[in-house]
Amino acid sequence: MKIKIKTDAFEFKAILDEESETAKIIYGALPLKSKGFRWGGEIYFSIPVHAEYENPKEIVKKGDLAFWPQGDAFCIFFGKTPASLENEIRPASAVNIFGKIAGSLENLNKVKDGETIIVERD
Numbered sequence: 001m002k003i004k005i006k007t008d009a010f011e012f013k014a015i016l017d018e019e020s021e022t023a024k025i026i027y028g029a030l031p032l033k034s035k036g037f038r039w040g041g042e043i044y045f046s047i048p049v050h051a052e053y054e055n056p057k058e059i060v061k062k063g064d065l066a067f068w069p070q071g072d073a074f075c076i077f078f079g080k081t082p083a084s085l086e087n088e089i090r091p092a093s094a095v096n097i098f099g100k101i102a103g104s105l106e107n108l109n110k111v112k113d114g115e116t117i118i119v120e121r122d
Helices: 021-029 106-110
Strands: 002-006 011-016 032-035 042-046 064-068 073-077 096-102 116-121
Touching: 002 096, 011 021, 021 096, 032 042
Parallel strands: none
Antiparallel strands: 002 011, 002 116, 011 096, 032 116, 042 073, 064 073, 064 096
16 A cells, blocks of 8 residues: 655655554545644654554654554654653654554654645556
8 A cells, every 4th residue: 555645845755554444444534634743753644543552662763654542643753752751753642553654754843833734646
């Protein structure tokens, strides 16, 4: 399952985990459009989807796509967050990892707080 994540100035390609129930739910809800927010090295935005915890993780990797069940939010991780200790990437609380950015993460840091984010099938 391949998707595109578009902002005002950038487009990122991503691959979803075929085995993840969370990925299947999100893929089935596409296309999605929302206002994105920054939290350190994370971009997150609310989506009209709900999924329960599925193999929740408290530490993630650069480029991970995750769903935050507590806030029904789609999260893109590319660096340390305010909750990170040392060099780890730590979400606000546990998340379901359901995919990964394919390619360069360089421009994720240029996405501004409040930008419109569109997620669609590729």
